Amino acid sequence: MEFTIGGRLDVRITPADVGKRVSVRCRTESGGAGAEFTDTVGVLTSWDRGVLSITRKSGESVHIVESSLVAGKTVPAAPARRRGPAASFEELAAVTARAWQPVESEPLGDWRLRAAGGFTRRANSALPLGDPGLPVGEALDRVRAWYAERDLPPYVQTATGAAGTQELLCAELERHGWRREVTAQVRIAALAPVGDGAADVAAVRLTRAPDAAWLARYQRFSTPGPHVLRVLESGPSVWFATVAGDGGAPDAIGRCVVDGRWAGFMAVEVAPERRRRGLATTVMTALARRALDEGASAAWLQVEEENEGARALYDGMGFALHHSYHHYRPSPA
Template sequence: MEFTTGARLEVRITPADVGKRVSVRRLTGADDGAEKFTDTVGVLTSWDDGVVLVTRRTGETVRIAESTLVAGKVVPAAPARRRGPAASFRELTRVAARAWQPVEREALGEWELRASGGFTRRANSALPLGEPGMPLDEALGRVRRWYERRDLPAYIQTATGAEGTQELLCAELESRDWLREVTAQMRIGALAPLADGPRGADPASAHVRLERGVGEAWLRRYQRFEEPGPHVLSVLGGGPSVWFASVDGDDGVPAAIGRCVIDGRWAGFMAVEVDPGRRRQGLASTVMRALAGRALDEGASAAWLQVESDNDAARALYDGMGFTTHHLYHHFRAA
């Protein structure tokens, strides 16, 4: 609760505070004759025509009638509670982008337009890391036309929930009817405990094969595309130091797979998938442990991964491995 009982309530924010993190309280109704209030914490993204917009760390934008405000103040950034390595939003975003390198790219100011035949939004979206060098509406028109020429939907990848993230841009996109389709978590953690594995784990319980190239068997388990054309192989094989892991299964299809991209101090884990009939046997952990060991050998010390916010099973797995959420990222699609 940002406003304690007995404290003097007053609105100490103005439209000049747009872009700052705020805490506001508004009157939302009455219950049995008593006033009812709701608190909202987030970035003040707009204050126009009597309507206040606050974008929460989840990317959700809350519309508040100015007439219902009873209190408001600027608040400092949320204190870091993560146990993992120190990292900035910009550093992590660049590291993740290098792990999903597009087939084609073009600069638009400090935005990067990326295309890879539609394989994974992370390689088929505009990535803003600053200003586009022109008014926003003009930039959005350029983005739309760039993807239209490639017969692809226009996506923009944004982030919320950390210092320097893009709550203001999210609100601008929503006001122009861009649709937020996917929200995922960027998680980070220490690498060494991941390589050691959980207590009681048997590293020899499943043999993990590590290879530099992506093979046909690995692709049969991945199944995130219609046809594994050259664009798929290019994206999966791109990155500073890429490793593919697999555990033997039946009929030439691995029981479990994973991909790791090692980039300086960072090791990124992705494409960790397990045969539905072999789940809850520790295979995902075994694959990640083998990849983490290789990353340690190459000098990495920190780990990152991305998981969609509604994937409860994966989030629980990564919770147990010590990963914590650094920020959220979203893909907005042109309406």
């Protein structure tokens, strides 16, 4: 990371650069004899009373005392991806939302309030894709009240790490006492390589609705009530994959939503005793081939940051990070 001009470190950012992507170097506290430095890259979300706030691509907020700055500059957006489909955040936000449709929703300006009896945060959170039509603090009060009426915790879903994402809104949420509870990645890839795998898909059964066996493997709820089925079956073109086991719950399952050029993969689960045998790949290959038959050419999926096994699998299938998304919830205080 280069900051020097003619051998001199230079701070070339001001409070007027709030909202821009910056790279800064600051002096850290050190018990040693020499000075130590740390570098931070992200969106400058505030510069107030001598403290800079920078939101990294991961959604982490870093606070830096102005007096510790030794260098700083604005930097262009991250380089364009070198593999996979081109995609904007706005396009992916709409596609991923259609794959987890709520049971009920209501507009709040350009925001969308969504509820589905508490099944998945993606269908039970406010989706802020524009201006709520009133100050953010008032909008958040409306969010709290709307979810309280439904006896649900209030969540706001945001995104960071790509052009057009919501680092400034994340900082605003934090200023209003909301905190990140969950962070996950949205990854994308070309669809054809996923479907061209050598996996034997003969054992995969594809259906338009989840049966009792599929639901027995997908243990993300206490009781599969009507609201669960409505969310799972929502989407432009939905497919469910099942690999039968010796008895009881299936060995593996998966879900795919085909939406124009996009195929979204989710609910890929394998019985613990059957893992590391290629069943997740087999399920995704079968679903990808069906999506290709319907004209899709690009793939997306969501994976939590802590799920190292799944991330390794998706790395091998060509999925690369596009952006991160987060669910914010008011702190107990």
